[in-house]
Amino acid sequence: MVDATLQILRPPLVEGNPPLAQITDEVCQPLERFPGKAWWLAFLTALSALGLGTVAVIYLIATGVGVWGLNNTVGWAFDITNFVFWVGIGHAGTLISAILFLLRQKWRTSINRAAEAMTIFAVCCAGIFPLMHMGRVWFGAYWMLPLPNALGPLWVNFRSPLLWDVFAISTYLTISAVFWFVGLIPDMAAIRDRAVHPIRKAIFSILALGWNGSNRAWSHYEKLYLILAGLSTPLVLSVHTIVSFDFATSVIPGWHTTIFPPYFVAGAIFSGFAMVLMLLIITRKVLSFEKYITIRHLEAMCKVILVTGMMVGLAYSTEFFIAWYSGNLYERYAFINRAFGPFAFSYWIMVSCNVLSPQIFWFKRFRQNIPVMFVMTIFVNIGMWFERFVIIVTSLHRDFLPSSWSMYRPTWVEFAILIGSFGLFFTLFLLFVRVLPVINMAEVKTVLKEGKEEAHGGGH
Amino acid sequence: MSSARRTLLLSVCVVTAAMLLWTYQQQPQRALGNVLMMLVILLGVVLGACFFIALQYLMKGAWAVVLRRIPEALTGLLPAAAALTVIVWLGHAQLYHWVHPHGDVLLEGKQVFLNMPFFTLRLLIYFSLWFLIIGRIVKHSRAQDEDGSPTHTFANVRWSAAYMIVFALSYSFASFDLVMSLEPHWFSTIFGVYNFAGAFLSALTVTTLLVIYYRRKDCFKDIQPVHVTFLAKLIFAFCIFWAYIWFSQFMLIWYSNIPEETVYFIPRMQGAWRPLFFANLALNWLVPFLGLLGYRAKRNIPWLVCVCMAVLAGRALDVYLMVMPPLSHGHGPQFGAVELLSLASIAALGLLFFKRTLHKHPLAPTHDPLFQESAQLHE
Numbered sequence: 001m002v003d004a005t006l007q008i009l010r011p012p013l014v015e016g017n018p019p020l021a022q023i024t025d026e027v028c029q030p031l032e033r034f035p036g037k038a039w040w041l042a043f044l045t046a047l048s049a050l051g052l053g054t055v056a057v058i059y060l061i062a063t064g065v066g067v068w069g070l071n072n073t074v075g076w077a078f079d080i081t082n083f084v085f086w087v088g089i090g091h092a093g094t095l096i097s098a099i100l101f102l103l104r105q106k107w108r109t110s111i112n113r114a115a116e117a118m119t120i121f122a123v124c125c126a127g128i129f130p131l132m133h134m135g136r137v138w139f140g141a142y143w144m145l146p147l148p149n150a151l152g153p154l155w156v157n158f159r160s161p162l163l164w165d166v167f168a169i170s171t172y173l174t175i176s177a178v179f180w181f182v183g184l185i186p187d188m189a190a191i192r193d194r195a196v197h198p199i200r201k202a203i204f205s206i207l208a209l210g211w212n213g214s215n216r217a218w219s220h221y222e223k224l225y226l227i228l229a230g231l232s233t234p235l236v237l238s239v240h241t242i243v244s245f246d247f248a249t250s251v252i253p254g255w256h257t258t259i260f261p262p263y264f265v266a267g268a269i270f271s272g273f274a275m276v277l278m279l280l281i282i283t284r285k286v287l288s289f290e291k292y293i294t295i296r297h298l299e300a301m302c303k304v305i306l307v308t309g310m311m312v313g314l315a316y317s318t319e320f321f322i323a324w325y326s327g328n329l330y331e332r333y334a335f336i337n338r339a340f341g342p343f344a345f346s347y348w349i350m351v352s353c354n355v356l357s358p359q360i361f362w363f364k365r366f367r368q369n370i371p372v373m374f375v376m377t378i379f380v381n382i383g384m385w386f387e388r389f390v391i392i393v394t395s396l397h398r399d400f401l402p403s404s405w406s407m408y409r410p411t412w413v414e415f416a417i418l419i420g421s422f423g424l425f426f427t428l429f430l431l432f433v434r435v436l437p438v439i440n441m442a443e444v445k446t447v448l449k450e451g452k453e454e455a456h457g458g459g460h
Numbered sequence: 461m462s463s464a465r466r467t468l469l470l471s472v473c474v475v476t477a478a479m480l481l482w483t484y485q486q487q488p489q490r491a492l493g494n495v496l497m498m499l500v501i502l503l504g505v506v507l508g509a510c511f512f513i514a515l516q517y518l519m520k521g522a523w524a525v526v527l528r529r530i531p532e533a534l535t536g537l538l539p540a541a542a543a544l545t546v547i548v549w550l551g552h553a554q555l556y557h558w559v560h561p562h563g564d565v566l567l568e569g570k571q572v573f574l575n576m577p578f579f580t581l582r583l584l585i586y587f588s589l590w591f592l593i594i595g596r597i598v599k600h601s602r603a604q605d606e607d608g609s610p611t612h613t614f615a616n617v618r619w620s621a622a623y624m625i626v627f628a629l630s631y632s633f634a635s636f637d638l639v640m641s642l643e644p645h646w647f648s649t650i651f652g653v654y655n656f657a658g659a660f661l662s663a664l665t666v667t668t669l670l671v672i673y674y675r676r677k678d679c680f681k682d683i684q685p686v687h688v689t690f691l692a693k694l695i696f697a698f699c700i701f702w703a704y705i706w707f708s709q710f711m712l713i714w715y716s717n718i719p720e721e722t723v724y725f726i727p728r729m730q731g732a733w734r735p736l737f738f739a740n741l742a743l744n745w746l747v748p749f750l751g752l753l754g755y756r757a758k759r760n761i762p763w764l765v766c767v768c769m770a771v772l773a774g775r776a777l778d779v780y781l782m783v784m785p786p787l788s789h790g791h792g793p794q795f796g797a798v799e800l801l802s803l804a805s806i807a808a809l810g811l812l813f814f815k816r817t818l819h820k821h822p823l824a825p826t827h828d829p830l831f832q833e834s835a836q837l838h839e
Binding site: 004005006009010103234237241245248249250251256257258259260261262307310311314315318319322325326327328 | 519520566569570573610613624625628629632636645647648649650651652653700704705708709711712713715716718720829830833
């Protein structure tokens with residue numbers, strides 16, 4: 001009976017126990033053949049979206065930030081919403097690659113590569129928006145970095161969380177990229193060894209950094225990987241904490257609340273997992289990776305979505321309760337206005353997508369139903385986008401003085417840049433699945449039954 | 461437990477009770493504040509221990525199975541926490557000044573929530589839910605020893621999920637009710653999370669100390685040094701988590717500098733409270749962070765015991781700093797025989813209940829399907 005239970009508690013992480021050579025063949029296969037129609041279709045769609053965004057950005061830079069729907073009262077809206085949304089998306093990648101690694105969650109091995117790639121692309125998308133918001137983007141370096149200059153009294157404000165964001169996010173991008181690259185080295189060596197074309201061989205020879213698969217190389221690799229996981233772990237928390245400071249250090253009702261740091265982190269992981277899940281559902285189908293990215297991997301991600309969804313639910317209700325409990329009229333009004341004011345639709349979209357709908361993942365039937373999952377990932381992404389919209393716009397548009405109240409209407413330029421950011425994200429992701437192995441072959445090989453039996457035979 | 465030891469522990473509790481009664485005559489708020497401190501600390505250990513168990517079930521974690529009976533026995537302290545809650549409830553008029561809101565517009569506005577009938581009802585709901593769910597989890601775990609059926613594991617996965625939801629909501633609100641409402645004008649949305657961070661850290665520390673003590677005994681022969689190391693890693697991680705939540709709360713209130721919120725930190729950062737305020741950060745974060753950063757530190761048992769003791773002292777100080785300043789009315793911190801005895805009696809009371817629960821049942825859950833995996837844990 002115990003054996004049967006162990007089957008349930010410890011199912012195999014890769015289905016069918018394929019031989020090691022077959023794993024390399026199957027994972028490398030998409031890189032070694034010409035892409036099919038589906039890929040071209042997806043790529044051209046993503047590229048068109050990116051093109052639309054580029055046109056909008058050029059128009060924006062040529063004309064000025066006035067082409068957005070911002071006004072004196074609502075000085076932050078779509079741009080910062082998109083920025084927080086994309087930064088948040090990235091967090092799942094770091095959680096999977098760093099925290100799940102430290103917690104020895106072996107199921108991460110099939111999904112960590114794609115999730116880490118997604119992190120880097122999401123941070124690239126996020127970076128667009130603060131840059132565009134600065135107006136004269138060609139002065140960007142001076143707004144963001146403490147560079148001595150001859151442009152008059154132009155110096156960064158070290159007291160501003162916006163500047164801390166620059167440091168936090170650039171650190172995050174650097175560490176994530178290094179982590180991703182280091183994890184790729186053994187796999188890139190495998191591709192190098194398989195390469196037939198001399199140019200391909202040359203490129204991957206450089207990228208693989210002379211990897212020879214020796215015991216020494218592996219030992220160094222594992223040490224470095226562990227250190228990078230340790231360094232990335234605080235980043236999972238710190239980046240979105242600093243992003244939450246952009247709002248919470250202010251004195252605006254609805255923005256200033258002490259729960260923001262952990263609440264933003266939970267929300268980021270929530271939305272990030274939804275995005276990873278969505279990408280993996282498509283990838284495993286298109287590239288036929290069902291045996292590596294099994295239904296159990298998807299189910300585990302659904303559970304993370306359920307848990308983090310309830311965490312943000314707890315944060316919403318705590319905020320609402322304390323807004324009342326504080327006895328502060330402005331604080332209370334900010335929340336009443338959120339739920340029942342002119343932007344109430346966005347609040348209820350947020351609640352239903354983030355808190356209510358993920359509850360279906362209590363049922364195993366839905367956690368194993370791919371169409372349901374896919375729809376849910378879209379819901380969660382919509383909900384989390386609206387969460388940031390709710391926080392930013394509804395807190396601003398009716399501030400302390402009713403005479404300065406106003407509404408916010410986005411323009412086509414803002415929509416176009418948002419679409420463009422999705423275009424950039426998917427363009428990069430689609431290129432990634434063509435040129436690099438989506439699954440970490442080296443790590444997947446370590447979780448096979450074969451490896452385990454050897455370890456048991458030798459160790460005990 | 462030898463009867464001599466039991467007598468000693470009982471007498472500590474009796475002397476503390478007498479001391480508290482005597483203090484109550486002179487300084488009722490100080491006496492009740494001590495009882496509230498005992499309650500918050502004990503409750504944190506109990507609920508944190510169950511959180512640890514529930515986490516293992518939900519994550520299908522195996523490593524802690526061999527030592528699970530220790531946090532399980534810690535949940536046996538819940539009746540002690542309930543008894544202390546009764547005393548706090550009886551002393552509500554001296555502890556919580558929202559009971560008399562007359563003339564205070566803000567407090568009158570909060571009466572819908574802060575009133576005795578509802579406060580009582582909430583406490584009853586929290587404790588009934590805790591007794592129910594914790595009781596179920598422990599019952600299933602022990603029933604498995606008898607019949608060896610894996611269905612108990614799956615039942616406990618479900619109960620653990622229920623516990624997580626109940627715990628998250630009830631512990632947030634219990635922190636607002638029991639601690640935050642000591643200063644009913646002040647509010648902080650992160651307060652529940654902050655209390656959770658401290659509670660779970662203390663539960664981990666107590667578990668670690670007990671594991672270190674019991675692993676020498678025959679009955680726990682499956683506990684190996686590596687299990688202690690894993691616990692040390694968790695203490696390391698959660699001391700950082702505590703500091704993160706502490707910093708989030710402090711930083712946002714300090715930076716925004718809104719009088720309604722700074723009212724909490726100003727008295728705690730002035731006069732004789734100031735050194736305690738910084739000592740709190742040192743004991744709960746700096747000492748365990750630097751102390752457990754190294755590879756060897758997490759494997760050196762005597763050193764680990766020292767760090768755990770520092771963290772427990774930090775937990776006591778943390779709770780002291782939450783509870784006592786509003787009850788001392790502008791006085792500096794008072795630390796005398798009554799505080800010392802209260803802290804000692806937490807340990808005494810805890811050990812009495814712990815031992816009583818621990819020895820009722822087999823100490824190794826050998827029929828748990830993951831027991832073998834746990835016993836064969838390696839680095």
